[in-house]
Amino acid sequence: MRKFKIIVLAILLFIISAILLLQIDDDLDPQAQSMYEQAMAHKESEAYIYLLGMQAGVGEKPEIVGKALMASIREADKKYFANPHTQEFEHEDYTDEKRLPLPELGSCIYTEKDCEYTDKLFDYSFNLESLPEEQKVLLKRYKKLIAMRDFHTLPLPHIYTPLPTFQYLTKGNTLASLEAIEKAKKGNLDEAKKLLLNDISLLRFNLQQADTLITKIIYVSMISKTLDVLSALIHKYDSPAQENIKALTSDEKSLVKAMDYEYGLGHNLFKSLDRAPNLLSTIGNNEEGNLPAWVSRILYKPNMTMNATFPALRQVGQDSLLTSKAFTLKVASDKPISKKMSIIRNYAGTILWRIAGPDFNPYIARVFALDAKIHLFNKTANQTKLPATLSHINNPFYDDKAAYYSEDKKAICVDAPLLDKRKDYRCLRIK
Numbered sequence: 001m002r003k004f005k006i007i008v009l010a011i012l013l014f015i016i017s018a019i020l021l022l023q024i025d026d027d028l029d030p031q032a033q034s035m036y037e038q039a040m041a042h043k044e045s046e047a048y049i050y051l052l053g054m055q056a057g058v059g060e061k062p063e064i065v066g067k068a069l070m071a072s073i074r075e076a077d078k079k080y081f082a083n084p085h086t087q088e089f090e091h092e093d094y095t096d097e098k099r100l101p102l103p104e105l106g107s108c109i110y111t112e113k114d115c116e117y118t119d120k121l122f123d124y125s126f127n128l129e130s131l132p133e134e135q136k137v138l139l140k141r142y143k144k145l146i147a148m149r150d151f152h153t154l155p156l157p158h159i160y161t162p163l164p165t166f167q168y169l170t171k172g173n174t175l176a177s178l179e180a181i182e183k184a185k186k187g188n189l190d191e192a193k194k195l196l197l198n199d200i201s202l203l204r205f206n207l208q209q210a211d212t213l214i215t216k217i218i219y220v221s222m223i224s225k226t227l228d229v230l231s232a233l234i235h236k237y238d239s240p241a242q243e244n245i246k247a248l249t250s251d252e253k254s255l256v257k258a259m260d261y262e263y264g265l266g267h268n269l270f271k272s273l274d275r276a277p278n279l280l281s282t283i284g285n286n287e288e289g290n291l292p293a294w295v296s297r298i299l300y301k302p303n304m305t306m307n308a309t310f311p312a313l314r315q316v317g318q319d320s321l322l323t324s325k326a327f328t329l330k331v332a333s334d335k336p337i338s339k340k341m342s343i344i345r346n347y348a349g350t351i352l353w354r355i356a357g358p359d360f361n362p363y364i365a366r367v368f369a370l371d372a373k374i375h376l377f378n379k380t381a382n383q384t385k386l387p388a389t390l391s392h393i394n395n396p397f398y399d400d401k402a403a404y405y406s407e408d409k410k411a412i413c414v415d416a417p418l419l420d421k422r423k424d425y426r427c428l429r430i431k
Contacts, residue, residue, distance in 0.1 A: 023294065025301040032263070032310040039157050039264025047148035047209075054141050054168040057098045058134055062141060065094060070154055077156045084272035089160035102171055103135045105178075118228045118429045119410075122236070126178040135175060142172025146202040151209040157264035158272075166218055173199070173222045177229045189239040196230040200245065204252055211257040217363055220370050227373055228429040234381050235430045241381035248371040255364065256317035263313045267306055270352065274302045279348055304342070305349035316360040324368050324396040331361055331417045365418040369425040372396045376403060376412050376428040386412075386430065 028036075046063070053066025072092035080089050105124065131139075155161045176199055184192035200223055207219040227245075234241055273279055275293035279300055291299075319330060343350045372395075379393045380386060393403035395414045403414050406427055413427035 023297050025303045026307060028303045029307045029310065031314065032267070032306055035260045035263040035310060035314070036267050038257070038260040039267070043152040043154060045150050045152040045154055047145065047151035048154045048164075050141075050145050050148060051151075051164045051169065054138075054145065054172075055094055055099045055165045057100055058137050060098070068092070069094060073155050073162060077158075080158065080160065081156070081268075084158075084268070085276050085278075089158075091162065093162075100138060100168070101134050102167055103132075103138065103175065105171070105174055117225055117424070118232050121174070121177055121181055121229060122232065124178060124181075126182050128179055128182060138168060138172050139175040139179065142169065142176060145169065145172075146199070146206055149205070151206055151211075153211050153215065153261065156268070157261050158268040159265065161265070163214065166214070170218065170222060173203075173226065177226060181229065181233065184233050184237055189233075189237055192233060193230065193239065193241065196226055196233070197241075197243075197245075200226050200230070204248075208249070208251045212261045213255070213258045213360075213363060216255060216258050217366060220366050224370050224373060224425060227370075227377060228424075231377055231381060232429040232431060235386070238384050240384060241377075244378040244382075245374050247374055248367070250321055253320055253367050253371065254317065255320035255360070255367070259313040259317040259360075263310055266309055266313075270302045270305045270309075270349075273300060273348075273352075276300075299346075300348035300352075301346045302349070304346045305353055308349070308353045313360075316364065319361075320364050320367065324372065325399070327364060327368055328397045328417045331365075334361070362418045365416060366422075366425050368397070369416050369419055369422075372414050372416060372426065373428050376414065379403070380412060380428070380430065 049066035049070055050062050051066070052069045053062030053064065056062045056065035069092060076089050076091035080086075128136075177196070180192040180195040180199075183189075183195065203219055203223045203226065207216065207223065210216040210219055230241075233239070273296075275296045277291045277293070277296065279291055279296045319327060322330060375396055376393065390403040390405065390412060393412070395401040395403060397414065397416050401415055403412050405411070406413050406423065410431040411423070411427040411429045413423060416426040419426050
């Protein structure tokens with residue numbers, strides 16, 4: 001009997017020791033900690049406040065509306081981080097009734113995918129003087145925003161972080177291109193080109209400042225579309241650019257800051273699941289949120305999970321600084337960064353790690369494609385007549401390929417990795 005009691009006691013001690021040991025998480029990697037601190041650093045930005053407030057009605061000031069919205073977001077951030085297990089994030093939003101109407105510029109005049117955007121702009125009937133008041137206001141706000149020099153994303157990164165109404169930014173960019181096209185149609189070609197080149201310059205500064213992936217790609221898209229309009233205008237009116245556009249700088253191409261923010265988002269998500277009663281439902285087991293904290297901690301270790309995820313995001317930032325050819329080779333031979341993680345110590349974390357991140361390479365490819373588009377512009381924009389073949393224009397991505405005309409002869413294209421279906425990024429309009 002005494003021997004039996006000793007065995008039972010030993011088993012109980014083993015179970016208790018195992019439970020206690022399985023509560024222990026790893027230390028957070030210093031590099032991951034550094035990325036997190038960058039993402040969470042307190043910043044001030046009049047430009048971001050203005051972007052938030054661009055939706056303000058005609059009679060209101062974007063600065064005031066944006067400041068009120070940002071104050072509400074910060075208050076909601078405080079409540080969320082005080083108790084992230086609640087998964088609640090409530091903040092004040094601007095009412096639809098007061099919001100500045102977005103211009104109706106025809107079907108498909110601004111979409112994510114290629115939709116003959118440049119053709120529609122040149123065909124669009126536009127008159128700046130008779131423009132509706134709300135469109136004049138939007139154009140004025142757009143020009144003010146892109147000229148501001150202190151853009152930083154202010155809301156803290158988490159899965160409930162509200163996005164600004166980027167449609168006002170992109171629609172403003174469309175109105176600016178229409179203004180330049182109108183001047184060209186009236187014979188003011190130099191002024192039209194000057195407007196577009198200035199727009200590209202200001203957008204590029206904002207591209208350099210962009211610190212989230214979505215902001216980065218939106219600016220890449222706007223610069224790409226504006227470059228199409230400028231090139232098409234130059235060839236349509238036989239008015240050479242008479243200057244080259246500088247290639248993208250490393251700061252403009254870099255996704256390092258954007259990946260810091262992405263990591264911050266993932267970090268706060270993973271941290272919010274620490275000892276969470278709803279852990280199993282989060283990883284897809286459809287269980288109700290009633291796990292005891294100690295059981296949840298046995299199944300999931302936030303620092304172990306974050307230590308496994310940050311290397312891939314750091315690598316994305318590094319890859320964005322490669323040359324075009326080096327990136328192409330990297331994509332062709334790319335292997336996911338693997339970091340061992342104990343499924344025994346971190347079962348739920350292992351599942352989350354396997355499904356956590358998207359493939360960021362297509363986004364890097366869009367940035368490199370913009371640089372290639374600038375290369376095509378510099379090779380063609382100072383000529384009044386283009387040659388029948390383009391074999392003399394090299395492809396920045398492939399040594400054995402050259403630029404070529406699109407099937408409809410409206411654009412000059414290069415093949416680019418991961419962008420076979422996205423001609424709007426890798427082709428420069430000339431008609």
